[in-house]
Amino acid sequence: MGPLLLLALLPLICASQLPFQRPSEGTLIPSGIDAYIASQLAHWNSSGLAVAVVRKDESGWNTEFASYGKAQAGGAPVTPDTVFAIASDSKLFLAMGVGLLIKNESLAAERGEKLRWDTKIASLLPEWGLMDEEMQNGVTIQDMLSHRTGMPRHDYSGFARHGGVSEMISTLRFLRPSAALREQYQYNNLMYETLSHLQPTLLNQSFESYIASHLFAPLGMNASTYSVAEAEARGTLAHGFHWSMKDALAGRNGTLTATVPYFQRPGEERVWAGAAGILSSARDLSVWVAMLLNDGRHPTTNATVVPADVVEHVALGASVSLNKAEYPETSPKVYGCGQNRFSYRGHEIVEHGGSNPGFKTIVSRLPHENIGIIVLSNDDDGVRVFEPVKFRILDALLGLEPIDWAQRYVDSIAKGIRDNQAVTPRPAPSVPSTTPFAAMEGAFAHPAYGTFSPCYASASPSPACTATLAHPVARAILAASSPNDVPTLIAPFKRTFATHLRLAHFAGNVFNASVVWSNADVRRAEGHKEAGDVLVGLDNRFVVEWVPSGGENGADGWAFGSDFWGKDGEVRALEGTGETGAEVWFGRV
Incomplete structure (x- = not known):
């Protein structure tokens, strides 16, 4: 079975030409990488991978693909x-x-002053405001791009708002x-969402059309779009794959399942x-990376797409994203604007990763060696595949003895599972709670986070909760809960992620909360059958406390609490x- 599986996964090698490349001689993606990648996909039962490698030498630009x-x-x-x-x-765009x-x-000229990296965002967006007045008035464009505003992620506050980005900013x-x-340094998607409101505010042009006309079109990136409807209509959009019903804490790996349709539906993607x-x-993306390596110039025409000083500025470290090296061959990391910068075995790398439900990506470049590597995965756990692949290709291109990054990720994942289960x-x-569970409904x-209405999953649910608890997703969550005799409340909570x-009682007024995502409702609405539904997040854990009379009123x-807000590094304790x-308080309405 092993050899047959590997043969099934052997790649479609595409050493095809871009407009800016000479005929490839197969020198960028080493021949031995094919079996290596196939073995990694087989080992992890991963879905798919696209690889592009770009390099400039004395003969010009060379690009190779492997799929x-x-x-x-x-x-x-x-x-x-x-x-x-x-x-x-997308952040670098x-x-x-x-x-x-x-x-x-x-x-x-129109504003009467130049926009600068250190321009205060409060002077540009009337919707802008923060809880801390000093922060509100002091945050600059650079602070937002470099994740140093003082704000944690707060990702679970995100959802498709009727008022779009403007409404999100006001929250x-x-x-x-x-x-x-x-x-x-604290990674924050909301700040990038906020900055996407600059084009509508200053130019009366949508952010998406601005990027399309100033970056996609000049580079001939004809497949690239922000529109889910457009990508789906073309038929080339990959299906993201999830490990449905996975629960690492309970030792369940789940089942690899295609996330169909895409996790955001047309129109929901605008804020994101x-x-x-x-x-x-x-x-x-190979053209995009070649432009970055070419100091902002188109790799064929040499026409300027982005001024060189902008390309340089956004790659300069402005905050420390990793204050110590993870491995002997790597350095600490600094973060510029949509990019991390660090060294690997004496070679400087500028890169960023991506993680949307069902997809994991990495776009890396070595500016001094004129090398770019792109690896795209449609597996929600694809990091464990693409990182070893990236480093294996990199070691080959640099003429270095390969490091067994695959084994390092096996060891790291095993340690993570052990830590999570401890x-x-x-x-x-x-210890019983001070309030009856039914009274917590x-x-x-x-x-900013909106409203949620928990329902106690008892043998005789309240009339207001009958429909919620009878919902197929609620039933699936309860069936997967272990042990299943723990008092549990379930609440619909429609957000981006x-x-x-799920609020499972621990002791006293303390609960273990899980943030769960399923596409069941969307699939029913769009005519898909129940077989193929995805449910993930069962092994997320946050501590939540029920507090009688705990609000200001x-x-x-x-x-x-327990990092529901998504901090980075050591921050002040509340x-x-x-x-x-x-961290986030939901008071009774």
Whole structure:
């Protein structure tokens, strides 16, 4: 079975030509990499992978492609033109778009002053506001691009708002910061979403059309789009694959399942565009990376697409994203604008990764060696495949003895599972809560996160909760909960990365919360059958406390903590109880 499986996964090698490349001689992607990648896909039962390598030498530009596995559930193979969600690899496009605004002399004349990297965002966007007034008035464009605003992720506050990005910005003032301005690197998608509102505000042009006309079109990136409807209509959009019903804490690997349709539906992607909205192919991204290596000039015509000083600026480290090396061969990392910068075995790398549901990507370049490597995966756990592949190709191109990165990831994943499973067991017998579980039902709201209404899963649910608990997703969550005799509340929670919350009682008024996502409702609405539904997030764990009379007005509520807000590094601990000590507080409505 092993040899047959490897043969099935052997690649579609595409040493095809781009407009800017000479005929390839197969010198960029080493021949031995094919069996290596096939073995990695087989080992992890991964779905598909697209690889592009770009290099400039004395003869000009060379590009090679290799494609592996399946792009879609029906078995259609991955090709260089398969479109993937590149997720946060979109951030560099936004940063370049900001740089183009800064270089826009007509805009400067109209405003009476030049836009700068250190321009305060409060002077540009009337919707802008933060909970901390000093931060609100001090945050600059550079701070937002370099993740040093003092704000943690707050990703679960994101959803498709009727008022679009403008409405999202107006809710930022209700989100708690976790550090002072410029105190700590903290990755934040909301800041990139906010910056996507500069083009509509300053130019009366949508962000998506601005990037399309200033970056996609000049580079001939014809497969690239922000539009889910457009990508689906073309038929080249890969299916992302999830490990449905996976629960690492319970030792369940789940089943590899195609996420059909795409996790965001047409129109829902607008707020997400600036942070992670691009859908693109290995072929398109190879031109993008060549432009970056060519100091902002088109690799064929040498025409300037992005001024060289903008390309240089966005790659300069402005905050420390990793303060110590992970491995002996790597260095600490600094973050510029949509890019990390670090060294690997004495060679400098500028790169960023991407993670959207069902997709994982990496876009790397070595500016001193004029090398670019792009690896796109349609497996939600694809990092464990593409990182070893990236480094194996890199070692070969640099003439270095290969390091067994595949084994390192096996070891790292095993350690992560052990660490996750080393949780404090629920006391037996458990300490009862001070409030009956049924009395914890009702509507609870946060001005940015919205409202959720938990329902106690009892043998005789309340009339208001009958439909919620009878929903197929709620039933699946409860059936997968282990042990299944733990008092549990379920709440619909439609957000970008969530559809439900599970609150499982631990002890006293403390609960273990899981943020769960399923595509069941979307699939029913679009005519898909129940077989093929995806449900993920069962092994997410956050500590949530039920606090009677814990709000400022004495209302009951739920205090979410244990990094529900998504911090990076060491940040100040919150003090107090109830609303004052919560990362996110949902008070009874």
